[in-house]
Amino acid sequence: MKKIQVGLIGFGTVGSGLAQTLYEQKERLQRKVGTEIVLTQVADIMTDSLPEQFAGVKLTKDAGDIFSNPDIDIVVELIGGMEPARTFMLEAIKNGKHVVTANKALLSVHGKEIFEAAVANNVEVGFEASVGGGIPVIKSLKEGLVANRIESIMGIMNGTANYILTRMTDEGVPFDEVLKDAQEQGFAEADPTYDVEGIDTAHKLAILMTIAYGKHVHLDDINTEGISNITPVDIEFAKEFGCRIKLLAISRNHDTHVEARVHPTMVPNSHMLANINGAYNAIHFTGDTVGNVLLYGLGAGMMPTGSAVAADVVDIGRNILCNSINRVPALSYLPQHIGKPTITPMSELSGPYYFRITALDKPGVLSTISGIFSKYNISIKSVIQKSRHELDPVAIVIHSHVANEDSVQKCIAEIDALDVCTENTVKIRILTDNK
Structure with a gap:
C-alpha cells in the first residue's frame, strides 16, 4: 500500500x-x-x-x-x-x-x-x-458539534497569561515580577506582547468563530485588551467579590451579529473557567442541542x-x-x-463592571463620583473605600449592576478628568451567564 x-x-x-x-x-x-x-x-x-x-x-x-x-x-x-x-x-x-x-x-x-x-x-x-x-478543539467544533448552532464561545486560550494571573492570584506577586520569572522558566517569550496583550488569544478566537459561525472572521474584527495593567490590588478586590481574574476570549451569537472580544474578566468562583489555573487552557462552547461543553488541557509545548x-x-x-x-x-x-461576519460593536454590549477609581480622600469626592455614575444611568451595586490619611490617594471600588459599554466609557472619561483623581480608572468586566 x-x-x-x-x-x-x-x-x-x-x-x-x-x-x-x-x-x-x-x-x-x-x-x-x-x-x-x-x-x-x-x-x-x-x-x-x-x-x-x-x-x-x-x-x-x-x-x-x-x-x-x-x-x-x-x-x-x-x-x-x-x-x-x-x-x-x-x-x-x-x-x-x-x-x-x-x-x-x-x-x-x-x-x-x-x-x-x-x-x-x-x-x-x-x-x-x-x-x-x-486539545482537540478544532476537530470537536467542526465535527463533534456539527449538528449544533453555536450559541457562545468562551475560553482561556493563552497559557502564559493564565500562568501569570494564577501566580498573581495565589501568591500576590506583581505582574512584572511574575512575567520575568515566566521568561526565565521558558513559559513566556522574550517579547511577551502577543501573550500578555491578548493578541495570541484573539488569533485563536478568530479561527474558532470562523468555524462556529461559517463567517470569515479576521483578527481586526476582535476587540482586544491585555493583562499588563492588572495589579495585585485588583486581584485582591476580585477575591472580595468572590471572583478570579482571567484573560477570556468571548463570542456570543445573536443571529444577525456576533460578539468578538478578548479582555480581562472577573470570573465568579462558581464558574468552571475560574478554576483553570497555571499554563492550562480551557475552551467552553454552548450549543443549542448539546448544551455546555468544556475542553481542557495544555495549550502549548x-x-x-x-x-x-x-x-x-x-x-x-x-x-x-x-x-x-x-x-x-x-x-x-x-x-x-461561508460569508462575511457582522460584529457586535463594543459600544452596544452590556454587563456588570468593576471600577477602581484612585482619588484624593476629601469630603464630597464619593458623592461627586456617584453623581457621575447616576448621570450615565449606571446603577451601583456596592462600594468599597479603603480609607487612609486625608489627602492621600485612596481606592474607591465600585461594583455596578448591568451597564452599557458606551455609557461606561463616557462615565470613566468624566471621572478621570476630575482634579481629585490621581490615576486613570481601572475597569474590568464581570462575567455573567451565557445568555
Whole structure:
C-alpha cells in the first residue's frame, strides 16, 4: 500500500515534536492508518543536521525542494509568522500538496486566502494545533458539534497569561515580577506582547468563530485588551467579590451579529473557567442541542502541539488512502456557504463592571463620583473605600449592576478628568451567564 510521505518546514520546538511523535508512534499509527507515515524531508535554514533517529530523512535549507518533491503528499509548515509562511503554504497548495500548520497568526489574517486556494486546488488544510495546543478543539467544533448552532464561545486560550494571573492570584506577586520569572522558566517569550496583550488569544478566537459561525472572521474584527495593567490590588478586590481574574476570549451569537472580544474578566468562583489555573487552557462552547461543553488541557509545548499536528497528518493520510479528499470541509461549512461576519460593536454590549477609581480622600469626592455614575444611568451595586490619611490617594471600588459599554466609557472619561483623581480608572468586566 502507498506510504504517506511528509515534508516538514521548520525543525524548531514544534517541528521536532512532530518528528519525534511520528518516530515514537510509528507502529501504532501504522496499525491505525493501514500504512506507514514517513517523514521524508525537512527544510530548515538554521539546522545543519538531524538527530540520529532521522538518518534517512533528507535535510535542505530550501523549502522549494519540498514543494517540487513528487513523493511528498503533505507539507507541514511550522516556522510561524506571516512571511515566508504564507508564501510557502500557497506554493505548496499550488503544487497540489496538502498542508498542515499550527500558525494561528497566519490563519487569523490570511486564512480566507489560504482556504480558498486549497478549495481551488482540491487539497486539504489541517490546523488543529493552531488553537489549544494538544486539545482537540478544532476537530470537536467542526465535527463533534456539527449538528449544533453555536450559541457562545468562551475560553482561556493563552497559557502564559493564565500562568501569570494564577501566580498573581495565589501568591500576590506583581505582574512584572511574575512575567520575568515566566521568561526565565521558558513559559513566556522574550517579547511577551502577543501573550500578555491578548493578541495570541484573539488569533485563536478568530479561527474558532470562523468555524462556529461559517463567517470569515479576521483578527481586526476582535476587540482586544491585555493583562499588563492588572495589579495585585485588583486581584485582591476580585477575591472580595468572590471572583478570579482571567484573560477570556468571548463570542456570543445573536443571529444577525456576533460578539468578538478578548479582555480581562472577573470570573465568579462558581464558574468552571475560574478554576483553570497555571499554563492550562480551557475552551467552553454552548450549543443549542448539546448544551455546555468544556475542553481542557495544555495549550502549548513541544509534544502536546506535535500531537495535534500529527493528528492532522493522520486525518489527511486516511483521506488520501480512501480517495476522500475534503470529505470534511476545512471550516466545517461548505465553502459556498461561508460569508462575511457582522460584529457586535463594543459600544452596544452590556454587563456588570468593576471600577477602581484612585482619588484624593476629601469630603464630597464619593458623592461627586456617584453623581457621575447616576448621570450615565449606571446603577451601583456596592462600594468599597479603603480609607487612609486625608489627602492621600485612596481606592474607591465600585461594583455596578448591568451597564452599557458606551455609557461606561463616557462615565470613566468624566471621572478621570476630575482634579481629585490621581490615576486613570481601572475597569474590568464581570462575567455573567451565557445568555
